[in-house]
Amino acid sequence: MYADIDALKTLDNETTLGLVSNNYHPTVQFVVDHFEIDRFDHVRGRDLGVDGFRRRKPDPHYLEETLDALGADSGVYVGDRGTDVIAAHRAGLESVFLRRSHNDLATLDRIPTASINDLRDLPRVLEQIK
Secondary structure, eight states: OOGGGGGGHHHHTTSOOEEEEEEEHHHHHHHHHHTTOOOOSEEEEEOSSHHHHHTOTTSOHHHHHHHHHHTOSOOEEEESSHHHHHHHHHTTOEEEEEOOTTTTTOOOSSOOSEEESSGGGHHHHHHHHO
């Protein structure tokens, strides 16, 4: 787990947070529960089986489902893969690309709304996007 995850605490009271992952939903829920990451109002991983495989990002299915669950019609999606940026745009969301050591040299097919290297920069970026 990355140390900057605590930056999400600063957003708890300011915004609604959801987590959408291409990992299987039981795995995502296990990680959230195991590490006691209780900052998310909704958590969604992909379904098991062929339908879940087909609905992986960049398909916006799970992002749109999460927006519905949160009662939101707009938002910002933060991700560390090019498929996250594409899925965000397909869902009508702003995108923030999170650079990490595993994707530091990645080139993106779609330009994100913003890029950050640390989640602690997210509040500042969100203010700029508003």
